[in-house]
Amino acid sequence: MDATDKVIVFHSLDDLKEAISVDVKSHDVLAQRYCVRFIILNNFDVFRELTKFLVLELGVEKFDLEKLAFGPDKTIDIDTLSDAVRNLKVSSIVTPFSELARFFKEDEFKGFFNDIILSEDIAHPQKRIYIPIIGLHNRFTDFLKSFGRIEESAPIWQYYTPKDDKVMVYVSKFKNYTIPDKLNICSLPTMRDWLSFWKKQAPKDKILCGASPILNRWPNAKPDSIFTFQSVDNSHKFITDFLEISLPIEYKEYELEYWDAMLQNIGKNTAQLFDFPSYVEDLFNRKTITANDILLLWAKDETLAYERWLLKAYALAYKGDELSGYMRDVLYEIDDFKIANTLFVNLTERIFYMTNAERLQNFDSRKSIMQSQCELFRTLVPEEHQLWVKNHIIEIAQKDDNLSQAKRLCTSVFDFEKILFLGWYVLMAEKDFGLSHLKDFYPDLAGYLTAYESVATKVTASWAADYLERFRRAKIVDNYTEELKEIVEERNASAESFYNWYYSFQNSHDLLNEIQNSQVYPIDKIYWVDGLGAEFIPFIHYLLENSQSNYEAILSQIARTTIPSNTHLNSFDVGNHLIFKLNALDELAHEGHYQKYTTLVAELETVKAVIHKILDENKVGKHTIAIVSDHGLSAMSRKCDSLKFDSNTKHEGRYVPLADDCTINSDIDFVVHENERDHKKYKVALRHQSLGAKPTHEVHGGATPEEVLVPFIVISNDDASKPLKYSVGPIEVKVPISDKKVAFKIIPEPQSAKAIFNGQEIALTRHGMQWEGFFPNATEGKYQITVIPFRGKPTQLEIEFFGMGFGSGLDLDDF
Structure with a gap:
């Protein structure tokens, strides 16, 4: 007998039911000996109807297999199942047997059926164990083919409906x-x-x-x-x-981890209510996310790679109209979300891979994007990538006659760009990169180069402003220029000429004591900025005016240190709770060798940070603050051959301490000076040539104007202390050279007024409704005259002095 012969096939359910009923009462030896009955089906409806028949009409009990599991999501092993079947005491139907058995391995499947097919219960010959097998025809038939005692086993029944369940x-x-x-x-x-x-x-x-x-x-x-x-x-x-959730994200297999995270975050019971934009906005705790927010959120340390992945999809799908084409293109290409700087690097570099036509379309949007979050770009674009961009801009500039492309590839975000701007200004100021370009691309440098007469600064000696102008020009080209050398050789030709100007400026300590004692300005804080020279006065005014801090300079003048111009001899009492010392600028000067362009850019950034720190620390409340310094800095000594007079020099050869009984006298190259504070003698370099070895850093300690002259600035956010507002204008913009008298209208009327012309301070006198000044040194041409009313800001006006026009060779006698 084979498997086909063993299986009894029925063509109706009624016939099957009849056979089952007959079998229960059968006295056949095999039927009474073996109690297990396999019923092969292909339809679950038939299974349920058959179960109903067995239970209700034949009194068979249901044995639910799930009772055997040790938990709601645990399996039932073969031994447990076999033991349960064999231990049934009454007629039972095992359900749903096939929905467990179909997952048995082949050896488990055959082992189980071998174990139970010949189960005996001689004490209960009418007991039947019904096991429906649904959809397992092939596997069960294969078992029967291999079963050696198929002839002596109990009957096996099969009933198939015309259509299988699928x-x-x-x-x-x-x-x-x-x-x-x-x-x-x-x-x-x-x-x-x-x-x-x-x-x-x-x-x-x-x-x-x-x-x-x-x-x-x-x-x-x-x-x-x-x-x-x-x-x-x-x-x-x-x-x-x-879940039938449509998301605006193209599937990429390598991004599967983000889809896994997405699924974990979708509410299991609210998936049908899932709304992608709302989900992303809630994730970032925002009611909405603007185009400007995208870079900020992307850059945060706590933002996960998964969240950046969502942010990209959100931005492209729902903020596309707010994004520039450049931002959309770069975002679309982003596939690295684990590192925040990838987006910032790509936004910086993508334009270099474009054609010239494509660049023209994207210059402005790239610049706008990068300037909107300049600090993020400065921080997140690594130095090696910045160097890559710098080299490409330089390469393009070398092939670009008028810098048209190179300028537009710059964004004024990175320090290296500022170095490029400074270099272009030095090399091409007359043609392709003048002051107007500087104001657009590097306004801080333009602010540094502002003329002294354009800011309300008291300059005791008019030549000092001219000197500092020349010093700044020499510094930006990093060259000891003849025009600078000319003044220093005149003013510091000897100890006598040096002292003539040295004592004409007030000592910064004396000035501070005078103001505090007179209480003209109610100073409540003093910031000592180590190394801040008078060269930075216009830059500080520029920073104040552009700070939006409500602070204004109410007093600004050039003061001096004592010599040697070092910190020890010009320090302020930091034990005083009103005085705060800021070291960053001096530390910058001493920490590395001076580098052309680079160090000046770093100095401007440092001074800017110092001033912003002062303003930020005093946002709350009304304050009047003095900004003072102990010395300035000079980069020119490294450009001059050293005198090599002495090996016992200090501050890279800028001075030499002398014994109290030393009888040496001042010479053409140095001044012997008894310091006003410690009353010790020092030999101090008069000019830029150092007394010892040639310096490589910026230096101080000597007697040059840039080392000795320092700013003394009082700022306030108290309206009662601020400058008064005036409207200032010329009565005539053209004045005959024979008259040399210029009249101005100042509204409202000030207590007094003055003008600055070619570094010379000229008092103005009131005549009726106008203020007049006499300018004895005026010659024909156009000049900038700065008018400063009492407690007012300076106003720069252009005045033209013109002659009588006798240019034909005739003299007055002809008339």
Whole structure:
């Protein structure tokens, strides 16, 4: 007998029922000896109807397999199942047996059936154990073919309906999600759900099964007439096909981890209510996310790679109209979300890979993007990438006659760009990169180069302003220019000429004491900026005017240190709780060798940071603050041959301490000076040539104007202390040279007024409704005259002095 002969096939359910009824009463030896009856079916409706018949009409008890599991999502092993079947004491139907057995390995499958097919219960010859086998025809038939005692086993019945049930089972680790009803997919997240389902419901075409035992064992289920199994372990597929959530994100396999994170964050019971833009906005705790927010959120340390991935999709899908084409293109290409700087690097560099035509379309938007978050770009674009950009700009500039492309590739964000701007200004100021370009590209440098007469600064000696102008020009070209050398050789030709100007300026300490004692300005804080020379006075005024801090300079003048111009001899009492010392500028000067262009750029950044620090620390309340210094700095000594007079020099040869009984006298190259504070003698370099070795740093300690002259500035945010507002204008913009008298209208009327012309201070006198000044040194031509009313800001006016026009060779006698 083979398997085909052993299986009794019925063509109706009634016939099967009749056979079962007859078998119960049978006195056949084999029927009474072996109690297990296998019933092969292809339809779950028939299974449920048969179960009903057995229970209600034949009094058979149901044995639910899920009772054997040790938890709702635990499997049932072979031994437990075999023991349970053999230990049944009364007639029972085991349900749903096939929905457990189909996941057995082949050896387990055959072992189980070998174990129970010949189960005996001689004491109960009418006991029957019914085991429905649904959809396992091939596997069960294969078992029967290999079963050696098939002839002596109990009967095996089969009833097939004309149409098999067809069920697609999606096996997925993603479970407990609410699946849209319209998909007609039944979700069975646990093993208990899986086993219970087949007894209670008509099968659905599609089932989503998340039962852990099945996840591990479903590959054991061989193809059969009912079930088709398919694994769904891709979160993107699950989100789109099963939750039917449409997301504006192109699927890329290497981004699967982000889809996994997305699925974890979608509410399991509210997936159908999921709204992508709202989800992203809530994630970043924003009611909405603007185009300007994207870079800020992207750069935050706490922003996860997954969140950047979402931010990209959100920006491209919902903020596309707010984004520039350049931003959209770069964002679209971004595929690295783990490192924040990738986006910033790509925004910086992408334009260099474009054609000239494409660059023209993107210059402005790239610049706008980078300037909107300049600190982020400065921080997040690594130095090696900045160097790459710098080299490409230089390469383009070398082929670009008028710098047209090179200028537009610059954004004024990085320090190296400022170095380029400074170099272009030095080399091309007359043609392609003049002061107007500097104001656009590097306004801080333009602010540094502002004329002294354009700011309300008291300059005791008019030559000093001219000297500092020349010093700044020499500094930007990094050259000891003849025009600078000319003044220093005149003013510091000897000890006598030096002292003539040295004592004409007030000592900064004396000036501070005078102001504090007179209480003209109610100073409540003093900031001592170590190394801040008078060269930076116009720059400080520029920073104040552009700070939007409500602070204004109410007193500004050039003061002096004592010599040697070092910190020790010119320090302020930091033990005083009103005085705060800021060291950054002096530290910059001493920490490395001076570099052409680079060091000046760093100094401007440092002074800017110092002034902003002072303003930021005093935002709250009304304050009047003095900004003082102990000395200035000079980069010119490194450009001069050293005198090599002495090996016992200090501050890179700028001075030499002398013994108290030393009788040396001042010479053409140095002044012997008894310091006003410690009353010790020093030999101090008069000019830029150092007394010892040639310096490589910026230096101080000597007697040059830039080392000795320092700013004394009082600022206030108290309106009662601020400058008064005036309207100032010329009565006539053209004045005859024979008159040399210029009249101005100043409204409202000040207590007094003065003008600055070619560094000379000229008092103005009131005549009726106008103020007049006599300018004895005026010659023909156009001049800038600065008018400063009492407690007012300076106003710069252009006045033209013109002659009588006798240019034909005739003299006055001809008339």
